[in-house]
Amino acid sequence: MDAFPAGLTEPARLVITGTLLMGASGLPGLFLKKSPTEGQLCAALLVVLGSLMGLFGALATILTEQTATYTLASTLPFGPCAIGIDPLSAFFLIPVCIVAACCAVYGTGYWPAAQHPRTAPRLSFFFGLLAASLALLPLARDGVLFLVFWEVMALAAFFALATEDWNREVRDAAKIYLVVTHIGTLALFATFSLLRTGGDSFAFPGAATLDGTGPLATAIFLTALFGCGMKAGMMPLHIWLPGAHASAPSHVSAIMSGIIIKMGIYGLVRILSFYDTVPAWWGIVLLAAGIVSSILGVAFAVGQHDLKRLLAYHSIENIGIIVMGIGVALIGRAIDMPGLVLLGMAGALLHVLNHALFKSLLFLGAGAVIHDAGTREIDRLGGLGRRMPWTAALFLTGAVAICGLPPLNGFVSEYLIYLGFFSGVVSGKGAAVPLLGLAAPALAMVGGLAVLCFVKVFGTVFLGLPRTTEAAACHEPGWAMRGPMVFLAILCAMIGLAPVALPRFLEPALFTWNPQLAFAGEGLADAAPLGWVTILGALLVLMALGIGIVIRQRLQAAPRGTTGTWDCGFARPTTRMQYTASSFAEMLVKLFAGVLRPKSHQPEVRSLFPVGGTFASHVPEAVLELVITPLLTAADRRLSLARRLQHGQLHLYILYIFVTLAILLAWAY
Amino acid sequence: MNTVADQLIVLVMLINFAALGTGRLAVAIRAVALQGVILGILPVLIHSFSWHLVAITVGLILAKGILIPSLLTGAITKARITREMEPFIGYVPTLLIGAVLTALAFAFAAKLPLAPAHQGLLFVPAAIATLLTGFLLLVTRRKAISQVIGYLVLENGIFLFGLLLTEAMPVMVEAGALLDLIVGIFVMGIIINQISREFSSIDTSRLTALKE
Numbered sequence: 001m002d003a004f005p006a007g008l009t010e011p012a013r014l015v016i017t018g019t020l021l022m023g024a025s026g027l028p029g030l031f032l033k034k035s036p037t038e039g040q041l042c043a044a045l046l047v048v049l050g051s052l053m054g055l056f057g058a059l060a061t062i063l064t065e066q067t068a069t070y071t072l073a074s075t076l077p078f079g080p081c082a083i084g085i086d087p088l089s090a091f092f093l094i095p096v097c098i099v100a101a102c103c104a105v106y107g108t109g110y111w112p113a114a115q116h117p118r119t120a121p122r123l124s125f126f127f128g129l130l131a132a133s134l135a136l137l138p139l140a141r142d143g144v145l146f147l148v149f150w151e152v153m154a155l156a157a158f159f160a161l162a163t164e165d166w167n168r169e170v171r172d173a174a175k176i177y178l179v180v181t182h183i184g185t186l187a188l189f190a191t192f193s194l195l196r197t198g199g200d201s202f203a204f205p206g207a208a209t210l211d212g213t214g215p216l217a218t219a220i221f222l223t224a225l226f227g228c229g230m231k232a233g234m235m236p237l238h239i240w241l242p243g244a245h246a247s248a249p250s251h252v253s254a255i256m257s258g259i260i261i262k263m264g265i266y267g268l269v270r271i272l273s274f275y276d277t278v279p280a281w282w283g284i285v286l287l288a289a290g291i292v293s294s295i296l297g298v299a300f301a302v303g304q305h306d307l308k309r310l311l312a313y314h315s316i317e318n319i320g321i322i323v324m325g326i327g328v329a330l331i332g333r334a335i336d337m338p339g340l341v342l343l344g345m346a347g348a349l350l351h352v353l354n355h356a357l358f359k360s361l362l363f364l365g366a367g368a369v370i371h372d373a374g375t376r377e378i379d380r381l382g383g384l385g386r387r388m389p390w391t392a393a394l395f396l397t398g399a400v401a402i403c404g405l406p407p408l409n410g411f412v413s414e415y416l417i418y419l420g421f422f423s424g425v426v427s428g429k430g431a432a433v434p435l436l437g438l439a440a441p442a443l444a445m446v447g448g449l450a451v452l453c454f455v456k457v458f459g460t461v462f463l464g465l466p467r468t469t470e471a472a473a474c475h476e477p478g479w480a481m482r483g484p485m486v487f488l489a490i491l492c493a494m495i496g497l498a499p500v501a502l503p504r505f506l507e508p509a510l511f512t513w514n515p516q517l518a519f520a521g522e523g524l525a526d527a528a529p530l531g532w533v534t535i536l537g538a539l540l541v542l543m544a545l546g547i548g549i550v551i552r553q554r555l556q557a558a559p560r561g562t563t564g565t566w567d568c569g570f571a572r573p574t575t576r577m578q579y580t581a582s583s584f585a586e587m588l589v590k591l592f593a594g595v596l597r598p599k600s601h602q603p604e605v606r607s608l609f610p611v612g613g614t615f616a617s618h619v620p621e622a623v624l625e626l627v628i629t630p631l632l633t634a635a636d637r638r639l640s641l642a643r644r645l646q647h648g649q650l651h652l653y654i655l656y657i658f659v660t661l662a663i664l665l666a667w668a669y
Numbered sequence: 670m671n672t673v674a675d676q677l678i679v680l681v682m683l684i685n686f687a688a689l690g691t692g693r694l695a696v697a698i699r700a701v702a703l704q705g706v707i708l709g710i711l712p713v714l715i716h717s718f719s720w721h722l723v724a725i726t727v728g729l730i731l732a733k734g735i736l737i738p739s740l741l742t743g744a745i746t747k748a749r750i751t752r753e754m755e756p757f758i759g760y761v762p763t764l765l766i767g768a769v770l771t772a773l774a775f776a777f778a779a780k781l782p783l784a785p786a787h788q789g790l791l792f793v794p795a796a797i798a799t800l801l802t803g804f805l806l807l808v809t810r811r812k813a814i815s816q817v818i819g820y821l822v823l824e825n826g827i828f829l830f831g832l833l834l835t836e837a838m839p840v841m842v843e844a845g846a847l848l849d850l851i852v853g854i855f856v857m858g859i860i861i862n863q864i865s866r867e868f869s870s871i872d873t874s875r876l877t878a879l880k881e
Contacts, residue, residue, distance in 0.1 A: 650816070651808045651809065651810070651811075654807045654808050658804045
């Protein structure tokens, strides 16, 4: 009876109950073989219920600014196992709960059990497990438990990703993902082992209790950056990301891109919070990595023809922006400027939330298109705006948000990061000033390229005429798919139009991250004029509406008729003769050819009357195909002798064990 | 320690040689079953009487002497094999290696830093010798069934050692070990069936086809 009041006073209980509900959501479906649809609906319902509980718990934690830690009665082999909640964990729980609930509902429409009776129960089960592990990860308060949740998350994501395992492309992407995620986990093993030196347990140290100078801290920072950066998909470590995001079912892509990669950011933020003093070069490294990641991410995105791969590269770009914000905050701590810390970290945390919202919105929108058209190729779509007006409008909302344009949420977080750059440059303190000065135009360029990329996507997919019969037959998805998108779009607009409410949610998380900020006395509202964002955003919306109305009236007054477009004198224009995604982006891809390495196959024109031919172009995943694969192939050749040890003879394997045992015995003797 | 127990332990070691030297699977299974029964009797001889001990003895004899051998016999009739053909190392050489390993086990046991109460007992070298025999069976035999027999001998060696370590092992530990073993046998049984269905033989060296 008093569970609910206890839930209010102790939000952690509410959160944990919610995660358990999410984790168990897929179980009924596994046993309801006869009626998979009921199982799927039940799973979605449980995830939504668990998410609501988690969301309320997280919001209560933030608003009451409380911190609670529980130690489980039974100990693990590695020491006591502690879970807890504080405003920083709670802030990461917000996007987890929102996106998990939206994706679960969307999944019932996108991957209906009636059409996929074999895979849907499995997908629901692993999706629930994934959502639960994502919600539990920020609650872990010791290294071992953190790694356990991290692995559950990685494996549940692997199985959810590999839903279409009959498809070779999906299997390959899943394999790369599995290998890469384990390499990252290995680095985190090193991180937490190093953190343990000095202490006697794997429990997380308190905020700002460790010294950041010295080789030990450097090693911890670098391994954490590698391990978390691999999960987050920072630029040279992103190789798993495009394939995995493209191959997963769309709602799984949405949660991967919206949340899973954010857990890499959470790990990094949490580990950085342990340090009291940080050397300036940590911030500089992160800022530089963020700049590289965001510019190259968006450049690769511009070159893609696959709708979901393109969105995946935008995740790399946005992770870069978040990492830039963290870099600014660390620089601020190194030169002792609380205002810089506040702006950088607030921008980074808010962008985590924002990116989770608009990127899942975009992936769900892309899923709605792919679900109907049956292809991810942008150049095989077209003219969908007329056939799916809701999806088009929602996708456009997400696109405006991801480009960082007002009046949507992407603008607010990028604005905070910009302010951080500017105040860092104005202060003129420390060695990082030139880099901060460079970062502002870099971020501006990223925004510009993102606009270009989404003009390309929106123009090719939703405007013009359908290029194929499949695209022409598309129609609006049902409300199970539309509803979550509408909800996400409303949240994007709310954050974008009313950012004055944000300091109430961001500040507790920031003060948990670095308690010194609370003593500095400066609030986020002092550092950033958020009220103006609302006013200017509202003005912009009104102006756009006004101009829209004027244009509409003019158009209605003008004479109207139907005719063909100008076809350069060609007698038989076809819909294939529209601007394609590749032709639209061609100039920019050529500019970045040094990094993107675009490949095109075109027929050679030899005679006056050329014969028929085909043209194809694509931008490969440069790091994977040009660096890592050749490296591994070379290693494979060199190490073929060692491969003889793995011959498949069971007896000799047992002999290996025996010999090892004998050697160990002889050694210990 | 009484002489009856010592004689039984010597018998255990002799059975090791029987398992090593025979090519007929039915004989090997019976030998291992006998070894299990002897191991079941041993606790009664060396510890003072208690109902707990009786339960252990009955459980051991049932599991090691009856249940597992009958499972194995069922497996060989189902897979229609009676002999271990072409082992990696012939029977006579394995016997010789087994003899050498047993001798080494005695030498090794003499050097082990044991508690004074346990020094000079026959238990330790017998346990190590049985363990090594199990390993030898595992390494040299080709058929999956022979490997299961190897595991059984290995487990018997571990059990023999465990008899020494504690006055009376907690029931849970024993039950756990036995359960492990039975699950292991079941898994092996399933694997044997699957292998013989897929490759129409239960020769584990054919499994090399599965390597990456």
